[in-house]
Amino acid sequence: MKVAICGGGRTGHLNAILFKQLPNVQVSMLTGNPEIIEQHARHTPMQALLPDGSTLTARLDRVTADAKAAIEDADIVIITVPAHVRPQTLQAIVPHLSASKPVYIGAIPGFCGFDWLAEAALPDRPNLVIWGMKDVPHTAFELTPGRSIKMGGGKSQLYVATHPRESQASGQQLQGILTRLYDPCVRMLDHYLEITLTPGNPIMHSSVIYGLIGPYGQWHRKIFPQRMCWWSECPELGAYFLERMDQESQALCAVISQRLGIGLSSVKALKQEIVEAYGDQIRDQSSMLSILRTNQAYNNILAPMVPAADNRAGYVIERESRAFNEDVAYGLVLLVEMARRLDLKVPYIEEVLQWSIAYMQGLRDSALDYFPRHWPRAANAAA
Numbered sequence: 054m055k056v057a058i059c060g061g062g063r064t065g066h067l068n069a070i071l072f073k074q075l076p077n078v079q080v081s082m083l084t085g086n087p088e089i090i091e092q093h094a095r096h097t098p099m100q101a102l103l104p105d106g107s108t109l110t111a112r113l114d115r116v117t118a119d120a121k122a123a124i125e126d127a128d129i130v131i132i133t134v135p136a137h138v139r140p141q142t143l144q145a146i147v148p149h150l151s152a153s154k155p156v157y158i159g160a161i162p163g164f165c166g167f168d169w170l171a172e173a174a175l176p177d178r179p180n181l182v183i184w185g186m187k188d189v190p191h192t193a194f195e196l197t198p199g200r201s202i203k204m205g206g207g208k209s210q211l212y213v214a215t216h217p218r219e220s221q222a223s224g225q226q227l228q229g230i231l232t233r234l235y236d237p238c239v240r241m242l243d244h245y246l247e248i249t250l251t252p253g254n255p256i257m258h259s260s261v262i263y264g265l266i267g268p269y270g271q272w273h274r275k276i277f278p279q280r281m282c283w284w285s286e287c288p289e290l291g292a293y294f295l296e297r298m299d300q301e302s303q304a305l306c307a308v309i310s311q312r313l314g315i316g317l318s319s320v321k322a323l324k325q326e327i328v329e330a331y332g333d334q335i336r337d338q339s340s341m342l343s344i345l346r347t348n349q350a351y352n353n354i355l356a357p358m359v360p361a362a363d364n365r366a367g368y369v370i371e372r373e374s375r376a377f378n379e380d381v382a383y384g385l386v387l388l389v390e391m392a393r394r395l396d397l398k399v400p401y402i403e404e405v406l407q408w409s410i411a412y413m414q415g416l417r418d419s420a421l422d423y424f425p426r427h428w429p430r431a432a433n434a435a436a
């Protein structure tokens with residue numbers, strides 16, 4: 054099996070190393086990072102440091118910045134770059150994907166409507182099967198490019214969906230491939246929207262930032278004396294907005310489910326998602342605030358901050374961070390647009406979105422660049 058991984062970041066490294074532990078799996082990595090290519094040329098082994106202290110070592114078959122060399126014979130392509138980088142990655146690889154065999158092209162994680170982006174980039178290519186995984190199979194951190202990556206907690210179940218255009222047979226083939234690549238049980242979801250609508254980073258990051266520095270936040274127009282942790286120092290106001298935004302996101306699910314006639318029962322409220330994923334690692338499960346603040350798995354994760362401008366001491370929230378470029382521009386924007394097309398009011402999400410866009414000094418690109426113009430009409434027809 055030939056696997057091509059696009060993106061030499063944390064997720065890309067960890068997955069590449071895991072796949073190379075399996076017999077008869079070739080792995081190529083497409084990366085824009087010359088450091089990784091150089092380490093590979095020097096035969097430096099890549100290492101994954103596991104939570105139990107053990108180490109896995111791998112040498113990938115190819116590491117390159119040349120999309121053709123990385124992709125042309127791949128059976129499965131896994132895009133691991135953030136959602137706002139996917140359009141340029143797809144543009145680079147599409148001309149080189151095989152036209153003579155099925156190629157399973159997917160994103161991990163598959164949120165922010167990857168199915169719609171890929172559909173727009175891959176029309177009239179029936180041999181290409183579009184898919185996405187709901188979440189990363191393991192968290193990955195502390196990357197030394199081309200050398201090592203640390204593996205965090207893994208999911209016991211992996212949820213995968215294909216684009217509604219794909220056949221059931223393609224879905225079954227994909228499930229077989231992914232089951233070979235990942236040990237845990239791979240479960241196919243009924244509809245890609247189950248991935249797109251699962252609450253996660255887009256509402257989590259934006260609500261916490263709004264609670265900190267939005268118009269009612271205690272750090273509004275102030276400079277932080279030191280870097281803050283996302284979750285263990287989460288403000289009450291952030292948790293309040295998060296809960297409200299999650300309620301609106303659930304209401305959106307209910308309307309979509311009813312109007313499009315699709316089952317979205319796997320999409321749970323955020324609190325439930327987090328409690329099910331982390332269980333005993335959460336010391337106090339009584340409220341959204343306590344769940345965020347007392348989840349051990351969330352300890353010590355720093356919010357995106359940069360030193361304040363003009364040599365002033367302290368830090369400010371980084372406008373160019375992924376919390377905006379990915380989560381707001383490719384996540385929140387989609388929720389609001391879907392709600393708008395269904396005449397559903399989502400005032401909390403809208404309030405946070407508008408403020409975030411102003412903080413970003415406007416949207417440059419967004420998921421609206423590929424969100425189907427006729428949705429939900431086209432989706433209705435497919436269902």
Ligand SMILES: NC(=O)c1ccc[n+]([C@@H]2O[C@H](COP(=O)([O-])OP(=O)(O)OC[C@H]3O[C@@H](n4cnc5c(N)ncnc54)[C@H](OP(=O)(O)O)[C@@H]3O)[C@@H](O)[C@H]2O)c1
Pocket residue numbers: 060061062063064065083084085086133134135136138161162189191192193194196254
């Ligand atoms: N790491 C985790 O534990 C984790 C957990 C949950 C979700 N995720 C999600 O998984 C996806 C990948 O995350 P990651 O942690 O693996 O990211 P990462 O370590 O930052 O890697 C992302 C890679 O994307 C490529 N890239 C190209 N242009 C970029 C740009 N403008 N900004 C950022 N990256 C750019 C780079 O690869 P090249 O230099 O090789 O081209 C970069 O190494 C994201 O959607 C993230 O939200 C990750």
